[in-house]
Amino acid sequence: MTDSARELDLVVYGATGFVGKLLADYLAQHAPDGVRIALAGRTAAKLEAVRSALGPRAAQWPLIVANSDDAASLAALAGRTRVVATTVGPYAKYGHALAAACAEAGTDYVDLTGEVLFARESIDANHDRARETGARIVHSCGFDSIPSDLGVHVLHEKVREDGAGELTDTTLVVTSVRGGVSGGTIDSLRTQVDVSKKNPASRHLAASPYSLSPDRSKEPDLGKQSDMSVVNGEDIAPGLKGWKAPFFMGPYNTRVVRRSNALRDWAYGREFKYREVMNVGSSPITPVIAGAVAAGLGGMIVGMALPPTRYILDRVLPSPGDGPSEEAQRKGHFTIDVYTTTTTGARYTSRVKAKGDPGYRATAVMLGESALSLVLGGDALPDSAGVLTPATALGDVLVTRLRDAGFEISARKL
Structure with missing residues (x-):
């Protein structure tokens, strides 16, 4: 979106929520x-x-008053600005009308969804328009x-630059990682479980490794790609110690990548x-720990689907709008490493730290810089439109902005 004649460059929608306030402050x-x-x-x-x-x-x-169930107010909002950044989730409940309004108005849009079914529905409804x-x-x-998306993006860029083949x-x-799971993330999981219970076809779609692909029939057949595997570090990269447990956000992130x-x-x-x-240590009992984490993740999803355990989980898990103290947010951190072997046999790694x-402070930075990338990126942004991913919409513009904001984003040959 490049229409500088619009009244505004950026609207923060959901500014009164916990993460919305963090974004506005950033x-x-x-x-x-x-x-x-x-x-x-x-x-x-x-x-x-x-x-x-x-x-x-x-x-x-x-200040703009707009409601997620008032399409006219959302259309008016989208028409006034070049970019909308929304923190109002679960997006399956509250996000469809705003995404559609932005697609219709030619307004760029960023959000925080981790919901496979919402993203798939948005692709089908909004990509062409x-x-x-x-x-x-x-x-x-x-x-x-x-x-995830930028970690693989910079890895690919480094391999391509070196002429080392493909990933x-x-x-x-x-x-x-240090930090809590947000109430919004838990509520998104609740919503997706509820939708999947009502619609078996949706459950099958969410389970497909290519559920967000533009055309699933054109994807290569690479055999089973499990999101719940326990993996020996040595099978990932030589010298990587310990067994690894499934990462609870992997079932969504993998589909985005x-x-x-x-x-x-x-x-x-x-x-x-x-x-x-995810890493669970390198002690002799890490295979047991990794297996327990995998079982626990699967058990929580099953528990969400069963009324008696859902009742208990709803009372012990974070609620939407809740979040950690400012001190806890400040003490949080994450380090993510991506490892690959190329078609030439070379090994590479990337890091995002x-x-x-x-889920809160760092996410506010990522969402804020994503929105600013769209506002300020101009011709340096990838030449693309539609329902995109961070890597395909923002690419190196976002990488540079996040580095300037204090992130480490790097890639190297092993």
């Missing part, structure tokens, strides 16, 4: 002078309270799924096979 501190920002949500008084807490740089930001209007509809611009077996390892490959006409490689796991609770 932009108030870090958005360059001259970027025209507004705050949007359901209640004017709450928006005013948020704005008043942001300091003098935000004092003149306009967004291509016609020039809109970039970019889902998953937080911890889901920027570290084959590729594994993301969450090497270290595969969509990036397909949208790029399989530039990563037709033999590109991708999975995500940042300070701040990954």
